[in-house]
Each structure stands twice: as C-alpha cells, then as structure tokens.
Amino acid sequence: MTTGWLLLMAGAALGLSLVAGARWARAWLALTVTGAAAGLGAALSVLLGGGDWEWRNDFPPGGEPLHLRLDGLSAVFLALVAIVGAAGAGYAREYWSERRYPASAPRGRIWWSVLLLSMGLVLTASNGLHFLMAWEIFALAGYFLITLDNQRSGVRTAGWLYLAASHAGTMVLFAFFAALAARTGGWDLGPVRDQANLAPLFWLALFGFGVKAGFFPLHIWLPSAHANAPSHVSAIMSGVAIKLGVYGILRFSGWLPVPAAAGWVVTGLGAASALLGITFALAQNDFKRLLAYCSVENIGIILIGTGAALLAVTHGGALWGRLALAGALLHVWNHGAFKSLLFFGAGSVLHATGTREMSRLGGLWRAMPWTAGLFAFGSIAVAGLPPLNGFVSEWLVYLGLFDAVTGKGASAWAAAVIPAAILLAAAGAMAVAAFVKAGAMIFLGAPRTPSAEHAHECGPRMLGPMLALAGVCVAIGLAPVLFWPAVTRAVTAWRPAWAAADTTAPLAALGAVQVTLALLFVAAVVILNYTISADQRRRGPTWDCGHALPTARMQYTSASFAAIPAGWFHWILLPERKTRKPRGLFPADSLRLERVPETVLERVIGPLGAAIMLASATVLRLQHGRLQFYILYVLAGLVALGFLVLLGGAP
Amino acid sequence: MIPISDFILRLGWWLLLAPLLPGIINKVKAWVAGRRGPPVLQLYHDLAKLWRKGVVLSTLASPGFVIAPAVAWAALAGAALLTPLGPLGGCLSFRGDVLLLIYLLALARFCTAWAAMETGSAFEGMGAAREVSYAVLTEAAIIAAVLSLSVQTSSVTLVTMLSPSAGAGAALLAAGLFTVLLAENCRVPFDDPNTHLELTMIHEAMILDHSGPPLAAILHGASLKLLLFSVLLVQAVLPMGQLSPPAAAGALAAGVLIVTVGVGLVESLLARLAFRRVPLLLTTAFLLCVFALLVAWKEGAK
Numbered sequence: 001m002t003t004g005w006l007l008l009m010a011g012a013a014l015g016l017s018l019v020a021g022a023r024w025a026r027a028w029l030a031l032t033v034t035g036a037a038a039g040l041g042a043a044l045s046v047l048l049g050g051g052d053w054e055w056r057n058d059f060p061p062g063g064e065p066l067h068l069r070l071d072g073l074s075a076v077f078l079a080l081v082a083i084v085g086a087a088g089a090g091y092a093r094e095y096w097s098e099r100r101y102p103a104s105a106p107r108g109r110i111w112w113s114v115l116l117l118s119m120g121l122v123l124t125a126s127n128g129l130h131f132l133m134a135w136e137i138f139a140l141a142g143y144f145l146i147t148l149d150n151q152r153s154g155v156r157t158a159g160w161l162y163l164a165a166s167h168a169g170t171m172v173l174f175a176f177f178a179a180l181a182a183r184t185g186g187w188d189l190g191p192v193r194d195q196a197n198l199a200p201l202f203w204l205a206l207f208g209f210g211v212k213a214g215f216f217p218l219h220i221w222l223p224s225a226h227a228n229a230p231s232h233v234s235a236i237m238s239g240v241a242i243k244l245g246v247y248g249i250l251r252f253s254g255w256l257p258v259p260a261a262a263g264w265v266v267t268g269l270g271a272a273s274a275l276l277g278i279t280f281a282l283a284q285n286d287f288k289r290l291l292a293y294c295s296v297e298n299i300g301i302i303l304i305g306t307g308a309a310l311l312a313v314t315h316g317g318a319l320w321g322r323l324a325l326a327g328a329l330l331h332v333w334n335h336g337a338f339k340s341l342l343f344f345g346a347g348s349v350l351h352a353t354g355t356r357e358m359s360r361l362g363g364l365w366r367a368m369p370w371t372a373g374l375f376a377f378g379s380i381a382v383a384g385l386p387p388l389n390g391f392v393s394e395w396l397v398y399l400g401l402f403d404a405v406t407g408k409g410a411s412a413w414a415a416a417v418i419p420a421a422i423l424l425a426a427a428g429a430m431a432v433a434a435f436v437k438a439g440a441m442i443f444l445g446a447p448r449t450p451s452a453e454h455a456h457e458c459g460p461r462m463l464g465p466m467l468a469l470a471g472v473c474v475a476i477g478l479a480p481v482l483f484w485p486a487v488t489r490a491v492t493a494w495r496p497a498w499a500a501a502d503t504t505a506p507l508a509a510l511g512a513v514q515v516t517l518a519l520l521f522v523a524a525v526v527i528l529n530y531t532i533s534a535d536q537r538r539r540g541p542t543w544d545c546g547h548a549l550p551t552a553r554m555q556y557t558s559a560s561f562a563a564i565p566a567g568w569f570h571w572i573l574l575p576e577r578k579t580r581k582p583r584g585l586f587p588a589d590s591l592r593l594e595r596v597p598e599t600v601l602e603r604v605i606g607p608l609g610a611a612i613m614l615a616s617a618t619v620l621r622l623q624h625g626r627l628q629f630y631i632l633y634v635l636a637g638l639v640a641l642g643f644l645v646l647l648g649g650a651p
Numbered sequence: 652m653i654p655i656s657d658f659i660l661r662l663g664w665w666l667l668l669a670p671l672l673p674g675i676i677n678k679v680k681a682w683v684a685g686r687r688g689p690p691v692l693q694l695y696h697d698l699a700k701l702w703r704k705g706v707v708l709s710t711l712a713s714p715g716f717v718i719a720p721a722v723a724w725a726a727l728a729g730a731a732l733l734t735p736l737g738p739l740g741g742c743l744s745f746r747g748d749v750l751l752l753i754y755l756l757a758l759a760r761f762c763t764a765w766a767a768m769e770t771g772s773a774f775e776g777m778g779a780a781r782e783v784s785y786a787v788l789t790e791a792a793i794i795a796a797v798l799s800l801s802v803q804t805s806s807v808t809l810v811t812m813l814s815p816s817a818g819a820g821a822a823l824l825a826a827g828l829f830t831v832l833l834a835e836n837c838r839v840p841f842d843d844p845n846t847h848l849e850l851t852m853i854h855e856a857m858i859l860d861h862s863g864p865p866l867a868a869i870l871h872g873a874s875l876k877l878l879l880f881s882v883l884l885v886q887a888v889l890p891m892g893q894l895s896p897p898a899a900a901g902a903l904a905a906g907v908l909i910v911t912v913g914v915g916l917v918e919s920l921l922a923r924l925a926f927r928r929v930p931l932l933l934t935t936a937f938l939l940c941v942f943a944l945l946v947a948w949k950e951g952a953k
Contacts, residue, residue: 362771365713376715376765385758386726386751395754399747399807405798405948406805414948418798422941425753425794426787432757433783436764440779445771446711509745516743517729517755524725524868525718531864532717536705542770543709543860545849556768556776564784568930 003053003070006042007124010035010082014117021109028109029093032116036086039120043079046070047486052493054126064187069126072493073254076329076486077240077247078123080336083472084239085116087340087465088232094461095347096148096230104148108230111148115141115236122244128177128187135173139166139212142241146229158224161601165221169211173248176204180256191255199259205252206266213245215303216273219296220601223280226292227356231347234288238295239340243332246302253310254494260314264416267307271420273300274427279569282434282562283596286356288346290438291339294382297427298335302328304420305397308404309494311413317404318501324400325494326487331393333483334476338381338390341469345375348462349442352455358441358558362448367455372443374466379435381473384428387514387521389476394428395510430565437561446552478515481507559594566596574599658732661742665731669875670694672911679915694874698867706863709770716769717865723762724868727875730755734882735810737903738896749797749809753790756835759872760786766865767857774849778856781926785841785853788933789831792940796828799944800887802951813886820946825888827939829913832880834933836873839918841929851923881910 013035020027046053052071059066070078089112098105118141121134143166147159179201181187192198207218214222222242226234253262277296284290305328312321348371349364350356365372381388401421405414447453476483484507492499544550559566566573575596582590597603622633674691681688708716733752735741741748764779799820800812815821834841837854849856858869885906891899924932 363711365715369713372713380758380761383757383761384754385761386754391751391754395747395750398750402747402798402801402807406801406807418944421798422791422794426791428754428757429783429787429790432761432764432786433780436761436768436779436783439765440768440776444711444713444715444765444768506746510747510751513733513743513745513748513751517725520725520729521722524721524728528717528721528724528864528868531702532706536863538705538707539710540707541710542772544770544772545774545859550772552771554773555771556773556780561776561780564780565787 003042003045003050004055006038006045007053007068007070007120010038010042010120011117013038014113014120017113018110018117021113022106025093025098025105025109028113029089032089032113033086035116036082036089039085040079040082042070043075043082044486046075047072047079047489049485064127064129066130067126067188068124070124072486072489072491073250074123074247076332076490077243078120079486080243080333081116081119081123081240083469084236084336084340085112085119087344087469088112088236091235091344091347091462091465092230092232094459095232095351101148104150108145108148108233111141111144115145115241119240119244123247126189128181128189131189132170132173132177136170138241138244139163139170142166142237145233146225146237148230148233149228152228154224155228158221158228162221162225165211165218169208169218171208172204172211173208176201176208176252179204189255193255193257196257199257201256202253202258202262205256206249206262209245209248209252210269211245212242213249213299213303214242214296215269215299216276216296217600217604219273219277220598220605222296223289223292223598226295226343227286227288231288231343231350234292234346235340235343238292238343239336242295242299243336246299246306246332250306250494253306258310258313263307263309263311263314263413265307266303266310267416267420270300270303270305270307271423273297273303275300275423275430276569276572278427278430278434279565279573280596280598282430282437283566283569283573283575285358285558285594285596287349287358287361287438287442288343288356290358290434291342291346294431294434295335295339297431298331298339298382300427301394301397301424302331302335304328304424305331305400307420308397308400308417311404311416313495315411315413317413318495318498320400320403321495322400322488322491322498322501323403324397325491326484327393327396327398327400329487329490330396330476330480330483331390334381334389334393334473337469337472337476338378338388341374341466341473342378342382344462344466344469345371345378348458348466349455351458351462353451355449355451358438360449361442361452362445362552362555363443364447364452364455365443367453368443368457370457370463371466372439374463374470375443376439377470377473379439381477383431383435385432387477387518389473389480392476392480392507392510392514394424398424433562433565437558441558441561445555448552448555478518479511480514481511572599574603657742661732661736662728665728665875665878666871669878670698670871671874672877672881672907673874675908675911676915676918679912680919683916683919694870698871701862701867701870702864704863706865709772709860711771712769712860716766719762719766719769720861720865720868720872723759723766724872724875726755726759726762727872727879730759731875731879733809734879735813735886736882737886737891737899739900741810744808744810746808749801749807749812752809753793753797756876757786757790759876763857763869766861770860772860774856775859777850778853778859781853782837782857785834785929785933788930788937789834792827792831792933792937795937795940795944796824796831796887799824799940799947802944803947813883814892815887815890816950817890818946818950820943820950821888821890823939823943823946825884827936827943828880828884828887829910830932830936830939832877832884832910833914833917834929834936836877836880836914838914840921840924840932843923846923851926877914878907881907884910 013031017031054069057066118138125131143163210218281290281293305324308324309321381390384390384394404417578593580591767775767779842853
C-alpha cells in the first residue's frame, strides 16, 4: 500500500505547490520536487516488484465513481513525468525567474504544477470520463505554459495552433470514449481484450492520441509550439507531454483488441515519422525547431517498436514483440532525458544570446563551455550513438525487428519490418548529420554576430538539472541491465499473455561492452592529450588552405551543411528561396534567403482551410437581411419541392 | 569474463597491421602506373613522425578538437575488437553485436565531422557535410547487407552471421559491400585521397587543420577502418565455415589482400566521379544489398 501513500503525498505536495507558486518561489520549488520525488517513488515501487495499485471510491464527481490505477505501463510514464518535472522546475527558477519576467513567472509556476498534476491524473485515471477531464486540463495547462511570453505574436500564433490541433484530437477522443462506453456499458476502463467488436475503435484512438504524440503527418502543431515556448516548457512538452500520446496508444492497444492492420499502419507511420522528421530537422535554421522536428523522429522510433509489437500480437511472435516494445518503452525514457537536456541547453543559448537562428551564432563554447559540453553529450545520445542511452533503446528495437525476420522463412510481416529497419538506419545517419550541424553551428567556429561574441555561461541552477539529466543518459547507457526489469514489467502489463515468453536481451553483455568502450574512449583521450603536453601546443589562425584573412561570415552555414540531403528531399521540404544575384562589375549587394515551410501545415492544411473559408464566405452572401429575397428563397424552395413531387411521383 | 590478454593481443595486432593496407594500395597503384612508388611501410614512418611532432591548434578550436579524434580512433578500435577473425572468433561477442559495430562506425563519423567543424573553415565544413550526407546511403546499404546475412544464418551475432553460403546472393553482396567499402573509406571513385584540390575532397578536406598526434590518430583510424571493412567483406562473402582453422586463416588473409589489391586497381583504372553522381552509385550499392537480401529471403522460404 506504500504506492498509494506515495501517490497521495505527490498529489498533496503538488496541490500545495499550486498555492505556493503564486508568491513563494522557493517553497514552490521544494514542494514540486517533493511531489515529483514521491511520484517517482510510487512509479518505482510498482515497477520494481510491488503489485499494481488500484483504488476505487464511490464518491461520485460528475456522476461516476472514482477509479485510479497505477500499473507497469503507466508507471513507466509517471517516472518520466516526475524526473523531467522536477528538473524543469529547478531549471525554471533561474531561466524564467521573477527578476526577468515579473509578470509571467508566478503564472508559469502555477501552470507547471497544474501540468504535472494533470499528467499524473491522465496516467492514473481508470474511468473514461475522468480521463477526458484530466486530458483536457493537461492540454490547457500546456497551452498556458506555451503562451507564457504572450507579448510576442509568434508565441500567440503557436499557442492557438496548439490549442486547435489539441482539440481536434480531443474531439476524436470524445468519440472514442463515448463509443467505448456505449459498447462496454460503462465509463470504467480496464482490459476487455476478448470483445472483438471493439477493435475498430483503435483507429479513433490512434488519431486522437496521435495528434498529441505528433507523428507525421499529425505533427503540424509541434514545431512552432516547441520552438516558441519557453525552453523548460519545450523540454517537458517534447520530453514528456507528447509521450502521453504514446501512452494513450499503448494503453488502449493493450486493453482493447486491435485490428489486424494496426501493426502495419503503426510501423509504417513510425518509419515515415522517423525519416521525414529528421529530414525536416536537418533542414531547419532555428535550433529549437530542429529539436522539435527531431522529436517527431524519436516518436517515429517509438512507433516502429510499438508497430512491431502489434504485428507480433497479430502474428503470434511473443519473443520479438517483447524486445521491440521494450525498446520502444526504454526509448520513451531515453528521449525524455536527452531531449530535455538538449532543450535546456538550447534555453541557455537563447538566454545568453537572444536568438534562435543558428546562422547568428557560432563559437559559443568559449563563453559557455559547460553548456557546449552538455549539448555535445546530448547530441551523441540523441543520435543513438554508443555508449550512451539512445543507442541502447534503438538497439533493442533493431533486435526486435531482426528477430522478427531471421529464421522465420518467408513471413508476411517481413514486408513491414525490413523496410522499417532500413529506414531506421537511414534516419540514424541523418540524425548524426543533424546534430553535427546543430552543435557545430551553435558552439564551434567563430562567432558570427556580436551577440554570440558576448554570450555568457548560465548559472548553476540551470546547469544542475542539465547535469542530472546527463547522469540519467550515462546510467541507462552503461548499466542498461538495471532498467530491464522495469521495462519488462511494463511490457507484461501491456500484454499479460507474453509474461511466459522468456526473452533474454543480452543487456548485461551489452552493458559490459559499453563500459569497456567508455574506458577505451577515456584512455584514448588521456593518451592523446598526454602526447601533446602544453609546451608542444601552438595556437595559430585556421589554416583554411592558406587564406590570409578568414572572416566569421566565410564559415559554412547551417543551410549549406544540410544542402545535400535537403536536395534529396526537395519534393517534401519545398524550400522557399529569395535570391538577389550580384550584378554588374562592382556588385553592391546580393542576397539569398531560404526558409523551409512546415509542408503539411502550409501546403495541405492551410489551403484546405482557406478553401473552406472561401466556400463559407460565398454561402454567407445569401444571408444579407433583405426580407424580399428571403421570401423569394422560400418561394423558390416551394417551387422546387413541387417539381420534385411532380417528377418523382408519389413517395 | 574476457581474457584480458586476448583483448590486448588482438588490439595490438589490429593496431599494428592496419597501416599496411594503404601501403599495399599505393604499391599497386605505382605498379600499374609503372612507377616504383613509396615503400609499403611508408605509413608507419609517417605515423611515427607525426606522433613525435608538436601540434598547431586553430585559435578557434575547443578541446573537442583533440578529444574527438581520440574518441573516433577508440571507436574504430572498439569496432575492430567486435569483429570476429575467422577461426579465432570474436573477443567481445554477444547477441546483437553487429548493430553496435555499425553504430560505433557512426560514432567515429560523428567525431571526425565534429572535429572538422571546430576550425570554422569552409573547406572542412564542406568535407564534413559530404561525409555525413553520403553516410545516409551507405548506412542503409550496410543494414540491408546485415539483414541479408541475418536472414541467411538466423542470427544477429557476428561470429555466427559471418558464415554465408555461396551463391548469387554472395556475389551481389560482394559487389554491394565493396562499393560501400570504397565510399566509407573515401577511396576513388567517391573521393581521391591524393587530390590537391580541397574543393573536391571529403575525408582529406575534413582534416586540413589537424597536425601532429591527432592527425596520426586520424590517419591510423582511417587505415584501421579500411582493414575492418576488408575483413568484414571477406567474411561476409567467403564461405569459410567448412575449412580447417589454418586454411580459414589463410583464406581470410588472402581475401583481405585481394580486396586491397582490388582497391588499388580500381583507383588506378577509374577516375573520381562528379559529386552529383555519387548518390547514384551509392544507391546502386544499396540496391545490390537489397537484392542480396531478397535472394536470402527467397532461399529461406524454401
């Protein structure tokens, strides 16, 4: 019963922090961190052996009895909410401080607490009606956090787009829960895997939760919202909030029966999101948009694992399905950790220079060495490179995909799994490109503008949470075997029938090799630095093939770095170019501007919306308030009806 | 768990033998052109000289300028340790090690490109951009090749995967992987290691500003990568499973030598491709690997 008490404590602390947030920043931080720690404790007690926690009460708000539940699956997500929630609260104390934002800092604190509470409720609610309420509060809290800095029009537009997209998803979820309640005869949620007529509802859930998860092409709200929000909000939105969409998809694909095509569709969506998400990321010039698109890629990786698990459910492959889903769930944690780390790093850069354009930065490592090092660290993790955590979860997903096709002969599902594995590899290589670009353009080379030259390192309160998250990345990377029991528990919660399948992922061996590799890296760095002791180092200007006066403007820019792959994906990136070529013998000025639009939003949804508005405006012209015309309409209607009766005969 | 002596001995052999390959390639090229050419052991002399020298660091470079080549070097050495050596087997072998190997190569690429960007030089930016872009296609080709071996042998462990069966699949795989080898190691027709025009280079453009021991680490790492790819290519294509251990070791060594001579011949007989053609050739390599995968899948169905 400790789980229940810990959850109660978390709820109470976060509830109190709601009150404290208005005035007392320090007390708010203490309460939020306490609440998060208690939440983490509850999640861990479920994940590490304690039974599922369930609580019913007949006290009926909204006419429905309360029913809360924390099982393996929701505990994985609750742990993530707790860790990033606490880290972000610590980061916000300096980043969105009272001194810099006297008007919005208290609001930010209160909505942060509301967000954490509502996410916790979404994860524990076991009643459709209460789930929807919590989901709506969660969406609203997200909206108010994104628009904290509501003086800027870009922020307001991004907020509206988020709210509209979010509600489009919620509307479908209303349909989903209503249909579910109608067919099961009650709002109470729980496993009903044997009721085959519920299977088609999966598509409603996939769309409704997919908008929040932000996979391609439902990601339209994500880039602008994550880029314009304050960075600690971007971190929790990108690291945690979109994962609740994944939670929804997993929750209801686990509790309800799934249609046979579900695995195919989810794997396909995942592969498309992975490749296109990282393609859009690579083409961005705004580093927060780059990180946002990269979240689309990582959701794609999670969905590839989920899709493979769904295929395994349909085709009876418990062994590989477990591996793929375990990879997806571990990636939920991993992406939460390194993406929050990267957004915190991005926030520090924004804090120090005031710009999100990579073409205006450069050379920041000198002013902010800690941020630069941590960002590089996060880049290695997000690109899925060993020996950090990103690699471990991608490796598990790959292993699941490989096991699905090896030694199975000609299996039908191979046609989904093999392309997914190949696209995952291509997306991995693109992620390397994207993060070399981001790290290099922001931190390396020469400063491109004065603001980049006069940057300053952020304070310890912003660095502390970043260091903690980097620690999580190292821990999962070097000792993955410690996290395996928790993940398998969640997999078992998703599909209890698989509990008997004995999957041995050689994570202990992988961990040992990763540690060996890490030691090898350290040894190589020490040896190389030792050979060039201080007296043997000379400093000189960059050689640059003998160019005498290189300037900062002659450096490779972010657009030129991405030019080759961007050319391959020209058909979907559709970059808008503005060029003024140099003319005459002594050209005065020349210009080349390039912007990559959000293709789905601006080329599909935008024109569609415009067409609907145009049609509505045309129809509206009929309604002008002149009575004689209205009488004419009635007359015309009557005549038309008369004709219908005459021509069609008696009904 | 792992005998430490085996680990150190293997690492030593890999590090010691790697610089031999570029020497052989140069000798072949000189022989085809009718020149005497540099001695086979030239790279050893160059590395020894560089290791003793001091370094000149760009004023813009961060400590990452030295750390990144070191990590890249160690990543390639780690990848080499994962590679099984015919009858000797592997020293760090576990289920799924092949994926770690591929991602270690990606880590080496990340580090080399990062170090190149440190100096703010446009040439090095160009080289790094090309390196990371073309890798997208080679990585896809490598995964397709690994999938074909994996489907064929029902395994994801390098030691058991690298015992392929002879046939059409092996020929396709050989062609595909040889092209990938040329691209990943920046050889003609993808890149010209001897060119003198920075605008047209990939690997050499990335290391323009490196000097002294870090440059030695990068050059040695490049030769290590070439040896690694040759060893993998030979084992992925030659069915050596039935041979006795000494014969298998001999076949492996002979195979690596043939691959090296092959690289030298390609380099003597072909010109570098125009950059816009590079993706086409890489896509061809990818398709060859995909066809090998289809062949393996078809055979598995029987």
